[in-house]
Amino acid sequence: MNSRSSLAGPLILIAIGGLFLAHTISPGFDLERWIADYWPYILVAWGGILLLEIAIRFLRGAPLPLKPVSAGGWLAAIVICIAGSLTHFAHRHDFWWHHAGWVEGVRIFGQEHDYVIAPLQKTVGPAPHVILESFHGSAKVGGIDGNTVTVTGHKAIRSFDAHEADAANAATPVSLALEGNTVVIRCKQERFQAHTPVRADLEIQVPKAASVEAAGAQGDFDISSLTGDVDLKNRGGSMHIDNIGGGVSIEGHHSDIIRCSGVKGPMTVRGDGNDLELDGISGPVSIAGRYLGTLLLHQLTQPVEISNFHTNFHAQRVDGEMRLTSGDLNAEDLVGPVRLATHATDVKLNGFTGTLDVSVDSGDVELAPRHLPLAGMTVHTRSGDIELTLPAGASFTLTAFAARGDVRNEFGAALHEHSEGRGTRLEGGVGGGPQITLMTGSGNITVRRADVATPSGAPGTERAVGFFPQ
Amino acid sequence: MTTRAALFVRAIRDPILLILIGVLFAVQQAGILPVSRTWPLLLIVIGFLKLIERLAAPRPSYPNPNWGAQSR
Amino acid sequence: MNCYLHPDAPAVAYCRMCGRALCTVCTRPAEGTIFCPEHVPLNPYAAPVGSAVANPVAAPVQTSPGLAFLLGLIPGVGAIYNGQYIKGLVHAIIFGLLISLTSASDGSAAQPLLGMLIAVFYCYMPFEAYHTAKKRQIGVPVDEWSSLLSQRGYAGRAPVGPILLIVIGVLFLLDTLHLIDFRDIARFWPVILIVLGAYMLYSRLSGPTPHRPPEPQAPPPSRPPEDALEARNDH
Numbered sequence: 001m002n003s004r005s006s007l008a009g010p011l012i013l014i015a016i017g018g019l020f021l022a023h024t025i026s027p028g029f030d031l032e033r034w035i036a037d038y039w040p041y042i043l044v045a046w047g048g049i050l051l052l053e054i055a056i057r058f059l060r061g062a063p064l065p066l067k068p069v070s071a072g073g074w075l076a077a078i079v080i081c082i083a084g085s086l087t088h089f090a091h092r093h094d095f096w097w098h099h100a101g102w103v104e105g106v107r108i109f110g111q112e113h114d115y116v117i118a119p120l121q122k123t124v125g126p127a128p129h130v131i132l133e134s135f136h137g138s139a140k141v142g143g144i145d146g147n148t149v150t151v152t153g154h155k156a157i158r159s160f161d162a163h164e165a166d167a168a169n170a171a172t173p174v175s176l177a178l179e180g181n182t183v184v185i186r187c188k189q190e191r192f193q194a195h196t197p198v199r200a201d202l203e204i205q206v207p208k209a210a211s212v213e214a215a216g217a218q219g220d221f222d223i224s225s226l227t228g229d230v231d232l233k234n235r236g237g238s239m240h241i242d243n244i245g246g247g248v249s250i251e252g253h254h255s256d257i258i259r260c261s262g263v264k265g266p267m268t269v270r271g272d273g274n275d276l277e278l279d280g281i282s283g284p285v286s287i288a289g290r291y292l293g294t295l296l297l298h299q300l301t302q303p304v305e306i307s308n309f310h311t312n313f314h315a316q317r318v319d320g321e322m323r324l325t326s327g328d329l330n331a332e333d334l335v336g337p338v339r340l341a342t343h344a345t346d347v348k349l350n351g352f353t354g355t356l357d358v359s360v361d362s363g364d365v366e367l368a369p370r371h372l373p374l375a376g377m378t379v380h381t382r383s384g385d386i387e388l389t390l391p392a393g394a395s396f397t398l399t400a401f402a403a404r405g406d407v408r409n410e411f412g413a414a415l416h417e418h419s420e421g422r423g424t425r426l427e428g429g430v431g432g433g434p435q436i437t438l439m440t441g442s443g444n445i446t447v448r449r450a451d452v453a454t455p456s457g458a459p460g461t462e463r464a465v466g467f468f469p470q
Numbered sequence: 471m472t473t474r475a476a477l478f479v480r481a482i483r484d485p486i487l488l489i490l491i492g493v494l495f496a497v498q499q500a501g502i503l504p505v506s507r508t509w510p511l512l513l514i515v516i517g518f519l520k521l522i523e524r525l526a527a528p529r530p531s532y533p534n535p536n537w538g539a540q541s542r
Numbered sequence: 543m544n545c546y547l548h549p550d551a552p553a554v555a556y557c558r559m560c561g562r563a564l565c566t567v568c569t570r571p572a573e574g575t576i577f578c579p580e581h582v583p584l585n586p587y588a589a590p591v592g593s594a595v596a597n598p599v600a601a602p603v604q605t606s607p608g609l610a611f612l613l614g615l616i617p618g619v620g621a622i623y624n625g626q627y628i629k630g631l632v633h634a635i636i637f638g639l640l641i642s643l644t645s646a647s648d649g650s651a652a653q654p655l656l657g658m659l660i661a662v663f664y665c666y667m668p669f670e671a672y673h674t675a676k677k678r679q680i681g682v683p684v685d686e687w688s689s690l691l692s693q694r695g696y697a698g699r700a701p702v703g704p705i706l707l708i709v710i711g712v713l714f715l716l717d718t719l720h721l722i723d724f725r726d727i728a729r730f731w732p733v734i735l736i737v738l739g740a741y742m743l744y745s746r747l748s749g750p751t752p753h754r755p756p757e758p759q760a761p762p763p764s765r766p767p768e769d770a771l772e773a774r775n776d777h
Contacts, residue, residue, distance in 0.1 A: 046488055054481045071628060508719075
């Protein structure tokens with residue numbers, strides 16, 4: 001009675017075989033993404049089957065195994081965990097594995113045949129609406145002078161023999177149709193995705209004043225130099241948008257990296273993905289989605305709003321740079337009013353102006369406004385340290401309360417501390433300026449002056465390992 | 471409780487741990503909580519199962535026949 | 543001292559119940575300790591996981607205790623040499639944890655204590671590998687979790703191990719879920735030392751209480767066995 005006689009092994013082997021078979025039969029079934037998302041269920045299934053077997057043996061009175069999972073079994077489980085976690089990271093944009101062709105290695109059957117798409121061209125008005133219908137592949141759209149739309153590119157078709165590939169190529173022509181002021185580019189890949197995956201990589205040139213609406217999957221989109229609007233939907237690829245005079249609306253799912261720069265109109269970003277970078281946007285920005293990687297905002301001259309299930313952020317302008325990862329928010333030169341409500345994030349704001357309202361469930365908050373005059377600030381954290389460095393000559397009225405922790409006054413005589421219950425309160429002010437309120441449920445508060453050198457080092461921001469008090 | 475029940479609890483410890491590890495990683499994949507925050511559940515479940523096992527059939531301890539003997 | 547059944551075979555262990563000397567053929571391992579063939583408990587639950595129950599005496603294995611000692615200087619590898627893979631992993635994890643805790647407690651009073659723990663554990667690993675290799679060389683069966691510390695049963699007393707595991711797990715969970723801050727609780731780490739000391743004090747003052755009275759036997763040997771390979775800690 002040991003792991004050898006369990007049914008789990010063979011059953012899981014059959015299931016894995018079935019998965020790969022499903023992928024071979026219908027390559028539209030995105031196997032790598034499926035493995036990357038659902039691999040932990042191998043372990044759950046394995047444990048579940050073993051559990052069932054042991055329960056049955058128990059009820060039947062048969063002998064119970066002493067070691068249902070052998071040492072080799074645990075080793076296999078550890079390998080699965082490591083490999084599974086790696087597939088999660090392998091989908092990040094710049095992971096070297098991606099470039100090493102592992103992604104293609106999964107589709108080991110069949111060969112890839114390359115076909116050039118005969119150039120298509122149509123004359124259009126100066127500001128057409130260009131629609132790129134949903135397809136598998138990448139597209140590069142550029143705005144040029146003139147009034148023609150040109151489509152070039154090539155197709156990659158994977159099949160077992162050249163005849164099938166030729167047939168698939170013939171059956172999926174790229175078409176360019178003009179309907180009034182609307183230009184529609186179609187790849188007609190749907191019918192053939194079943195057994196010969198067709199991938200089209202297009203290069204499209206449109207008049208500068210065009211507006212573009214595109215939808216794609218598994219490919220990278222690069223749209224630049226337009227004065228119209230852009231509406232882009234992509235699954236599992238990256239998006240680069242640059243120099244757009246109109247508004248931009250993006251919806252990505254499992255996207256790699258989304259990078260937008262030089263957008264003059266309003267921006268809306270929805271969906272989920274890894275990294276998101278916005279640089280030089282002159283319109284209001286609204287981001288709603290889960291970005292597991294890094295969210296980077298740089299020079300946004302209009303209000304920006306971020307809302308997802310653990311963070312809500314609003315600022316009037318981002319003059320410097322703001323970087324938000326899961327667990328850390330670092331921003332330079334935000335212009336308020338700034339509102340931030342988040343769960344577990346360490347917040348570091350340097351050089352902000354305007355009013356500030358920060359509410360953190362658990363995380364440290366470090367504030368260093370640099371410009372005078374100061375505006376009102378309210379900082380609440382349920383668990384975490386608060387550190388405020390005030391510039392010289394600042395005028396303010398301060399109330400700080402640490403319910404279970406210390407308050408360190410490194411500012412000077414203008415502030416007075418006294419204990420209140422189990423906590424400590426710090427109060428005072430200079431010049432009767434705007435109200436600054438700092439509250440923490442559990443943690444320390446430090447208030448210091450920017451020109452006073454402090455001997456202590458920065459408070460530890462490694463929450464996970466900082467078990468012991470200083 | 472019988473020793474057979476205790477043997478059962480010990481036998482299902484491995485599968486339950488496998489399932490729990492799978493669930494923790496699945497929760498991480500779904501973006502809810504990473505494993506680095508949920509791993510103590512493993513300790514709790516191991517301790518809990520050991521506890522039940524111990525309660526089901528406590529192991530007797532044996533006296534050392536040499537306690538109290540003269541040492542040289 | 544020679545085996546009570548085989549007068550010309552040297553003793554390698556002593557029965558936990560009656561104290562008689564046993565040679566390699568006569569040892570009957572059970573419940574983490576050794577018995578003579580008369581007293582070995584027949585309870586099937588008594589067999590420790592991984593021990594050779596169907597094969598009570600292990601064949602002597604060609605090991606090199608010296609090599610085991612050297613390999614034991616690398617955390618975990620000593621146990622791997624002795625075929626105790628999971629124990630090797632646990633050793634490596636404990637060592638890694640100690641190091642990361644020591645560096646995380648920078649500036650705190652706990653850091654020197656953790657540093658000492660690292661030194662102690664680091665010395666423990668090669669010695670433990672050495673002794674386990676020696677046992678296997680002579681033919682004393684070792685199970686996966688053999689150690690230099692003795693294994694004691696806990697009948698009648700609370701199951702300390704599992705409860706400790708649950709408490710630690712809950713504490714860590716509350717911390718990683720940011721419901722409590724471990725730093726607040728960790729201030730009280732010296733309490734652990736006090737509790738440990740009090741527990742040891744209590745257990746030594748109240749004396750060992752046998753759970754089952756030993757059966758009437760020939761009087762136990764009058765001198766304590768000298769080179770018993772089985773761990774003893776009643777010093």
